[in-house]
Amino acid sequence: MWCYSLTRRRLLRGALGLTLALGGCAWDTPMSTVVPRSDVAREILHVYGIITWVALGIALLVGIALAWVIVRFRERPGAAALPTQIRGHSLLEIAWTIAPAIVLLVIAIPTIQVIFRTQAAPPRDALQVRVLGRQWWWEFRYPTLEVVTANELHVPAGQPVALTLDGPDVIHSFWVPMLGGKRDVVPGRLNRLIFTAETPGEYRGQCAEFCGVSHANMGMRVIVDAPDAFARWVAAQKAEPAEPAAGPAADGKAIFARSACVGCHTIRGVSSGVLGPDLTTFGSRRTLAAGLLPVTVDTVAAWLKNPTALKPDAKMPPLGLTDEQARAVATYLIGLK
Numbered sequence: 001m002w003c004y005s006l007t008r009r010r011l012l013r014g015a016l017g018l019t020l021a022l023g024g025c026a027w028d029t030p031m032s033t034v035v036p037r038s039d040v041a042r043e044i045l046h047v048y049g050i051i052t053w054v055a056l057g058i059a060l061l062v063g064i065a066l067a068w069v070i071v072r073f074r075e076r077p078g079a080a081a082l083p084t085q086i087r088g089h090s091l092l093e094i095a096w097t098i099a100p101a102i103v104l105l106v107i108a109i110p111t112i113q114v115i116f117r118t119q120a121a122p123p124r125d126a127l128q129v130r131v132l133g134r135q136w137w138w139e140f141r142y143p144t145l146e147v148v149t150a151n152e153l154h155v156p157a158g159q160p161v162a163l164t165l166d167g168p169d170v171i172h173s174f175w176v177p178m179l180g181g182k183r184d185v186v187p188g189r190l191n192r193l194i195f196t197a198e199t200p201g202e203y204r205g206q207c208a209e210f211c212g213v214s215h216a217n218m219g220m221r222v223i224v225d226a227p228d229a230f231a232r233w234v235a236a237q238k239a240e241p242a243e244p245a246a247g248p249a250a251d252g253k254a255i256f257a258r259s260a261c262v263g264c265h266t267i268r269g270v271s272s273g274v275l276g277p278d279l280t281t282f283g284s285r286r287t288l289a290a291g292l293l294p295v296t297v298d299t300v301a302a303w304l305k306n307p308t309a310l311k312p313d314a315k316m317p318p319l320g321l322t323d324e325q326a327r328a329v330a331t332y333l334i335g336l337k
């Protein structure tokens, strides 16, 4: 009875461990690497697939061979202490040199093919976007459209997008698993990532290279729009910001214009700072502080009052605003669409 309950406890513990381990590998998480939604992600998954099946096949062969050896050469009563020992078997040695070489070749050929395909020059109709990784947020510049945004990259479905990645401070890594592989953002070096998103939707991404205290808070979103929705987004981004209505929004604009905000942030027609995100269409964004919080008057006001409380080591200093002033600036910013 004691033995039975111990075995059952072990089984339960094993099942729990397996559940937890598999739970970490859910297929349908927002950052799943096995749910491709672009040509590049599909190519990468294809290589993953080959490697996984080859590795599983080898594991199976090795497992079967090992089981056979364990059973065949187990210690038997009355048998000799050691089975016949083999040394210097040329055929065996050649075989186990060639076999791994063949395995590597099977993996290398499709891998190199995909590397060359994904590094090819972008097609002529590709939408050009310059990606700047900064401590700890993302800037997206569309040179041909004259649009600048932060942390939320909009791209049209079905059109190739050519990202040029660069960074002014330290190394970051652009990673939106459902749309493509990681690409490092290295100061002084232009890396490229070209992909065609297939399905409209919102795709989560994350800086994938340790870049300082708030590395884990350096998220991003790629919003894949249907082509007409993308055209509307571009038009809205280029429109002149509307004058805020009298009341808290207008008060917020006045506070913004006379405070330290203007030293770091651009709002077209109001200020031209370049250290922080361009806020000209801040209200059109879904999230705040590199994907950390949803955009609401409360969260924006909390951010304005004390950025480092929400994002450790954030470069933006507390502005010394009262609650009322912070809410007024938040109302103004959210009204910028």
Ligand code: CUA
Residues within 6 Å of the ligand: 133, 134, 136, 171, 172, 173, 207, 208, 209, 210, 211, 212, 214, 215, 216, 218
């Ligand atoms: Cu940027 Cu990690």
